[in-house]
Amino acid sequence: MEHEERHGEKLDRLEQALRAAHRLEPALPPVRVEAVMARVRSAGAVGGGDVRFLWQFLAAAAVAAVLLLGATLWNGASPDTVAISQMAESPWTVLVNPSELN
Protein backbone atom coordinates (compact mmCIF):
# COMPACT_ATOMS: atom_id res chain seq x y z
CA MET A 1 0.00 0.00 0.00
CA GLU A 2 2.75 2.40 1.07
CA HIS A 3 4.80 1.29 -1.89
CA GLU A 4 1.92 2.05 -4.27
CA GLU A 5 1.51 5.49 -2.76
CA ARG A 6 5.21 6.23 -3.19
CA HIS A 7 5.04 4.93 -6.72
CA GLY A 8 2.06 7.18 -7.47
CA GLU A 9 3.85 10.17 -5.94
CA LYS A 10 6.85 9.52 -8.12
CA LEU A 11 4.70 9.38 -11.24
CA ASP A 12 2.97 12.62 -10.19
CA ARG A 13 6.34 14.28 -9.76
CA LEU A 14 7.52 13.04 -13.14
CA GLU A 15 4.35 14.31 -14.77
CA GLN A 16 4.81 17.66 -13.05
CA ALA A 17 8.37 17.87 -14.42
CA LEU A 18 7.20 17.07 -17.95
CA ARG A 19 4.47 19.70 -17.69
CA ALA A 20 7.01 22.28 -16.56
CA ALA A 21 9.33 21.29 -19.41
CA HIS A 22 6.51 21.71 -21.90
CA ARG A 23 5.72 25.18 -20.60
CA LEU A 24 9.27 26.48 -20.94
CA GLU A 25 9.34 29.14 -23.61
CA PRO A 26 12.27 28.44 -25.92
CA ALA A 27 14.03 31.33 -27.64
CA LEU A 28 12.46 31.31 -31.11
CA PRO A 29 13.73 33.02 -34.22
CA PRO A 30 11.44 35.76 -35.57
CA VAL A 31 8.80 34.64 -38.06
CA ARG A 32 9.97 35.29 -41.63
CA VAL A 33 7.08 37.44 -42.77
CA GLU A 34 8.29 37.65 -46.38
CA ALA A 35 8.58 33.85 -46.64
CA VAL A 36 5.01 33.50 -45.34
CA MET A 37 3.75 36.16 -47.75
CA ALA A 38 5.48 34.50 -50.71
CA ARG A 39 3.58 31.29 -49.99
CA VAL A 40 0.36 33.21 -49.34
CA ARG A 41 0.60 34.99 -52.70
CA SER A 42 1.15 31.73 -54.53
CA ALA A 43 -1.84 30.23 -52.70
CA GLY A 44 -4.15 32.49 -54.74
CA ALA A 45 -7.09 34.61 -53.69
CA VAL A 46 -8.88 34.66 -50.36
CA GLY A 47 -11.47 31.93 -50.25
CA GLY A 48 -14.70 31.80 -48.37
CA GLY A 49 -13.84 28.23 -47.41
CA ASP A 50 -16.88 26.28 -46.30
CA VAL A 51 -19.39 29.03 -47.00
CA ARG A 52 -18.22 29.40 -50.59
CA PHE A 53 -18.31 25.64 -51.00
CA LEU A 54 -21.88 25.57 -49.67
CA TRP A 55 -23.03 28.17 -52.22
CA GLN A 56 -21.33 26.28 -55.02
CA PHE A 57 -23.04 23.09 -53.88
CA LEU A 58 -26.47 24.76 -53.70
CA ALA A 59 -26.03 26.33 -57.16
CA ALA A 60 -25.05 22.96 -58.64
CA ALA A 61 -28.07 21.29 -56.98
CA ALA A 62 -30.44 23.98 -58.38
CA VAL A 63 -29.05 23.54 -61.91
CA ALA A 64 -29.43 19.75 -61.62
CA ALA A 65 -33.07 20.12 -60.47
CA VAL A 66 -33.91 22.45 -63.39
CA LEU A 67 -32.31 20.04 -65.88
CA LEU A 68 -34.20 17.08 -64.43
CA LEU A 69 -37.52 18.94 -64.60
CA GLY A 70 -36.75 20.03 -68.16
CA ALA A 71 -35.98 16.48 -69.21
CA THR A 72 -39.22 15.19 -67.65
CA LEU A 73 -41.34 17.81 -69.46
CA TRP A 74 -39.46 17.21 -72.72
CA ASN A 75 -40.51 13.56 -72.59
CA GLY A 76 -44.18 14.61 -72.49
CA ALA A 77 -44.93 13.60 -68.97
CA SER A 78 -45.52 16.27 -66.37
CA PRO A 79 -44.43 15.53 -62.78
CA ASP A 80 -48.16 15.27 -61.86
CA THR A 81 -48.83 12.64 -64.53
CA VAL A 82 -45.90 10.62 -63.30
CA ALA A 83 -47.15 10.81 -59.73
CA ILE A 84 -50.74 9.81 -60.68
CA SER A 85 -49.62 6.91 -62.86
CA GLN A 86 -47.46 5.69 -60.00
CA MET A 87 -50.44 5.93 -57.62
CA ALA A 88 -52.59 3.86 -59.97
CA GLU A 89 -50.04 1.06 -59.81
CA SER A 90 -49.65 1.33 -56.11
CA PRO A 91 -50.78 -1.69 -54.03
CA TRP A 92 -52.82 0.71 -51.85
CA THR A 93 -55.39 1.14 -54.65
CA VAL A 94 -56.15 -2.56 -54.35
CA LEU A 95 -56.46 -2.53 -50.61
CA VAL A 96 -58.94 0.40 -50.36
CA ASN A 97 -62.47 -0.24 -51.59
CA PRO A 98 -64.43 3.10 -51.93
CA SER A 99 -67.79 1.45 -51.07
CA GLU A 100 -66.39 0.37 -47.70
CA LEU A 101 -65.56 3.96 -46.88
CA ASN A 102 -69.27 4.80 -46.66
Added chain:
Amino acid sequence: MPQETDGLTDSELVGRVVRGETDAFAGLVRRYGPLVQRTVHRHVPRDRAEDLVQETFIRAFQSLGNFALGSKFPEWLTTIAVRTCYDFWRSHYRNRESPESSLTEQHRDWADRVTAAESQERFDREVRRGEAREVLSYALDRLSPEDRLVVTLVHLEGLSSEEAARQLGWTAVNVKVRAHRARRRMRRELEALFGDHGEALWNTKNGTAKS
Protein backbone atom coordinates in the same frame (compact mmCIF):
# COMPACT_ATOMS: atom_id res chain seq x y z
CA MET B 1 6.81 46.92 -49.88
CA PRO B 2 5.51 46.94 -46.28
CA GLN B 3 2.19 48.67 -45.77
CA GLU B 4 1.18 50.96 -42.96
CA THR B 5 -0.93 48.52 -40.95
CA ASP B 6 0.09 49.20 -37.33
CA GLY B 7 -2.82 51.50 -36.51
CA LEU B 8 -5.49 49.21 -37.96
CA THR B 9 -7.62 46.77 -35.98
CA ASP B 10 -7.68 43.08 -36.84
CA SER B 11 -11.12 43.41 -38.42
CA GLU B 12 -9.97 46.34 -40.57
CA LEU B 13 -6.98 44.35 -41.78
CA VAL B 14 -9.13 41.29 -42.50
CA GLY B 15 -11.58 43.51 -44.40
CA ARG B 16 -8.77 44.90 -46.56
CA VAL B 17 -7.43 41.42 -47.36
CA VAL B 18 -10.88 40.11 -48.25
CA ARG B 19 -11.38 43.10 -50.58
CA GLY B 20 -8.25 42.03 -52.47
CA GLU B 21 -5.37 43.83 -50.70
CA THR B 22 -3.28 40.69 -50.17
CA ASP B 23 -0.33 42.68 -48.83
CA ALA B 24 -2.42 43.79 -45.84
CA PHE B 25 -2.20 40.17 -44.67
CA ALA B 26 1.47 40.82 -43.82
CA GLY B 27 0.22 43.06 -41.00
CA LEU B 28 -1.60 40.09 -39.46
CA VAL B 29 1.43 37.83 -39.94
CA ARG B 30 3.66 40.37 -38.18
CA ARG B 31 1.14 40.87 -35.39
CA TYR B 32 0.35 37.23 -34.71
CA GLY B 33 3.48 35.44 -35.97
CA PRO B 34 4.86 34.98 -32.44
CA LEU B 35 1.51 33.64 -31.17
CA VAL B 36 1.25 31.07 -33.96
CA GLN B 37 4.91 30.18 -33.52
CA ARG B 38 4.50 29.55 -29.76
CA THR B 39 1.38 27.45 -30.37
CA VAL B 40 2.94 25.35 -33.11
CA HIS B 41 6.21 24.85 -31.17
CA ARG B 42 4.27 23.34 -28.29
CA HIS B 43 2.80 20.65 -30.53
CA VAL B 44 5.35 19.62 -33.13
CA PRO B 45 9.10 18.97 -33.37
CA ARG B 46 11.31 22.01 -33.80
CA ASP B 47 12.43 21.09 -37.31
CA ARG B 48 8.82 21.05 -38.56
CA ALA B 49 7.64 24.17 -36.78
CA GLU B 50 8.55 26.82 -39.35
CA ASP B 51 6.80 25.00 -42.16
CA LEU B 52 3.67 24.54 -40.05
CA VAL B 53 3.65 28.18 -38.97
CA GLN B 54 3.58 29.12 -42.66
CA GLU B 55 0.94 26.47 -43.36
CA THR B 56 -1.22 27.93 -40.59
CA PHE B 57 -1.09 31.39 -42.14
CA ILE B 58 -1.88 30.01 -45.59
CA ARG B 59 -4.92 28.19 -44.25
CA ALA B 60 -6.00 31.31 -42.40
CA PHE B 61 -5.64 33.37 -45.57
CA GLN B 62 -7.60 30.85 -47.62
CA SER B 63 -10.51 30.76 -45.19
CA LEU B 64 -10.46 34.44 -44.25
CA GLY B 65 -13.88 34.77 -45.87
CA ASN B 66 -15.25 32.60 -43.03
CA PHE B 67 -13.87 34.82 -40.27
CA ALA B 68 -16.72 36.62 -38.55
CA LEU B 69 -15.72 40.27 -38.34
CA GLY B 70 -15.85 41.44 -34.73
CA SER B 71 -14.88 38.08 -33.25
CA LYS B 72 -11.44 37.48 -31.79
CA PHE B 73 -8.87 36.97 -34.52
CA PRO B 74 -6.13 35.49 -32.26
CA GLU B 75 -8.52 32.77 -31.02
CA TRP B 76 -9.60 31.95 -34.55
CA LEU B 77 -5.97 31.78 -35.66
CA THR B 78 -4.94 29.60 -32.69
CA THR B 79 -7.69 27.15 -33.61
CA ILE B 80 -6.31 26.93 -37.15
CA ALA B 81 -2.78 26.45 -35.77
CA VAL B 82 -3.86 23.60 -33.47
CA ARG B 83 -5.81 21.89 -36.26
CA THR B 84 -2.84 22.25 -38.61
CA CYS B 85 -0.68 20.49 -36.01
CA TYR B 86 -3.33 17.79 -35.63
CA ASP B 87 -3.32 17.19 -39.40
CA PHE B 88 0.47 17.04 -39.31
CA TRP B 89 0.42 14.28 -36.67
CA ARG B 90 -2.29 12.33 -38.45
CA SER B 91 -0.34 12.26 -41.68
CA HIS B 92 2.94 11.64 -39.83
CA TYR B 93 1.50 8.65 -37.93
CA ARG B 94 0.08 7.20 -41.16
CA ASN B 95 3.51 7.22 -42.75
CA ARG B 96 5.55 5.80 -39.90
CA GLU B 97 5.91 2.17 -38.95
CA SER B 98 6.61 2.58 -35.25
CA PRO B 99 7.41 5.38 -32.79
CA GLU B 100 10.80 6.86 -33.64
CA SER B 101 12.12 8.18 -30.36
CA SER B 102 13.94 5.97 -27.89
CA LEU B 103 15.40 6.46 -24.45
CA THR B 104 18.65 5.54 -22.80
CA GLU B 105 19.96 5.01 -19.30
CA GLN B 106 20.67 8.74 -19.24
CA HIS B 107 16.93 9.46 -19.39
CA ARG B 108 16.18 7.04 -16.59
CA ASP B 109 18.82 8.74 -14.47
CA TRP B 110 17.20 12.08 -15.25
CA ALA B 111 13.81 10.76 -14.15
CA ASP B 112 15.34 9.59 -10.89
CA ARG B 113 17.03 12.91 -10.31
CA VAL B 114 13.98 15.04 -11.06
CA THR B 115 11.61 12.95 -8.95
CA ALA B 116 14.06 12.98 -6.05
CA ALA B 117 14.88 16.71 -6.30
CA GLU B 118 14.50 18.14 -2.84
CA SER B 119 14.63 21.83 -3.64
CA GLN B 120 12.63 23.80 -6.20
CA GLU B 121 15.86 25.14 -7.66
CA ARG B 122 17.17 21.65 -8.29
CA PHE B 123 13.83 20.61 -9.80
CA ASP B 124 13.81 23.63 -12.14
CA ARG B 125 17.37 22.91 -13.22
CA GLU B 126 16.46 19.35 -14.13
CA VAL B 127 13.34 20.53 -16.00
CA ARG B 128 15.48 22.74 -18.22
CA ARG B 129 17.69 19.83 -19.30
CA GLY B 130 17.27 18.34 -22.78
CA GLU B 131 16.29 14.98 -21.30
CA ALA B 132 13.02 16.49 -20.06
CA ARG B 133 11.82 17.30 -23.57
CA GLU B 134 13.09 13.99 -24.91
CA VAL B 135 11.20 11.98 -22.31
CA LEU B 136 8.09 14.06 -22.97
CA SER B 137 8.36 13.52 -26.68
CA TYR B 138 8.90 9.77 -26.09
CA ALA B 139 5.74 9.52 -23.98
CA LEU B 140 3.61 11.57 -26.41
CA ASP B 141 4.93 9.61 -29.35
CA ARG B 142 3.24 6.52 -27.98
CA LEU B 143 -0.22 8.09 -28.00
CA SER B 144 -2.57 8.40 -30.96
CA PRO B 145 -2.64 11.84 -32.67
CA GLU B 146 -5.98 12.62 -30.95
CA ASP B 147 -4.74 11.58 -27.50
CA ARG B 148 -1.50 13.39 -28.03
CA LEU B 149 -3.25 16.66 -28.80
CA VAL B 150 -5.74 16.40 -26.00
CA VAL B 151 -3.04 15.58 -23.42
CA THR B 152 -0.99 18.51 -24.65
CA LEU B 153 -3.88 20.97 -24.47
CA VAL B 154 -5.54 19.82 -21.27
CA HIS B 155 -2.82 18.32 -19.09
CA LEU B 156 0.31 20.06 -20.27
CA GLU B 157 -1.05 23.50 -21.09
CA GLY B 158 -3.85 23.49 -18.53
CA LEU B 159 -6.73 24.46 -20.83
CA SER B 160 -10.27 23.70 -19.68
CA SER B 161 -12.19 20.99 -21.56
CA GLU B 162 -14.35 23.72 -23.14
CA GLU B 163 -11.34 25.71 -24.39
CA ALA B 164 -9.67 22.59 -25.77
CA ALA B 165 -12.95 21.54 -27.39
CA ARG B 166 -13.20 24.89 -29.18
CA GLN B 167 -9.67 24.56 -30.53
CA LEU B 168 -10.17 20.98 -31.68
CA GLY B 169 -13.72 21.33 -32.95
CA TRP B 170 -14.86 18.47 -30.67
CA THR B 171 -17.52 18.43 -27.94
CA ALA B 172 -16.43 19.24 -24.39
CA VAL B 173 -17.63 15.82 -23.21
CA ASN B 174 -15.54 14.08 -25.83
CA VAL B 175 -12.48 16.10 -24.75
CA LYS B 176 -13.10 15.31 -21.08
CA VAL B 177 -13.42 11.57 -21.65
CA ARG B 178 -10.48 11.39 -24.03
CA ALA B 179 -8.28 13.56 -21.82
CA HIS B 180 -8.89 11.26 -18.87
CA ARG B 181 -8.13 8.10 -20.83
CA ALA B 182 -5.14 9.63 -22.62
CA ARG B 183 -3.57 10.80 -19.39
CA ARG B 184 -3.97 7.32 -17.90
CA ARG B 185 -2.32 5.88 -20.99
CA MET B 186 0.58 8.30 -20.75
CA ARG B 187 1.10 7.48 -17.08
CA ARG B 188 1.16 3.79 -17.96
CA GLU B 189 3.87 4.48 -20.54
CA LEU B 190 5.92 6.40 -17.99
CA GLU B 191 5.36 3.71 -15.42
CA ALA B 192 6.58 1.03 -17.80
CA LEU B 193 9.68 3.06 -18.44
CA PHE B 194 10.68 4.17 -15.02
CA GLY B 195 8.61 2.04 -12.69
CA ASP B 196 10.88 -0.87 -11.73
CA HIS B 197 14.09 1.04 -12.12
CA GLY B 198 12.75 3.91 -10.05
CA GLU B 199 11.51 1.58 -7.38
CA ALA B 200 14.91 -0.07 -7.03
CA LEU B 201 16.64 3.27 -6.75
CA TRP B 202 14.06 4.59 -4.33
CA ASN B 203 14.53 1.58 -2.09
CA THR B 204 18.31 1.82 -2.27
CA LYS B 205 18.25 5.52 -1.34
CA ASN B 206 16.07 4.77 1.65
CA GLY B 207 18.14 1.78 2.68
CA THR B 208 15.29 -0.65 2.08
CA ALA B 209 16.51 -2.33 -1.09
CA LYS B 210 14.64 -5.55 -1.71
CA SER B 211 16.73 -8.66 -2.19
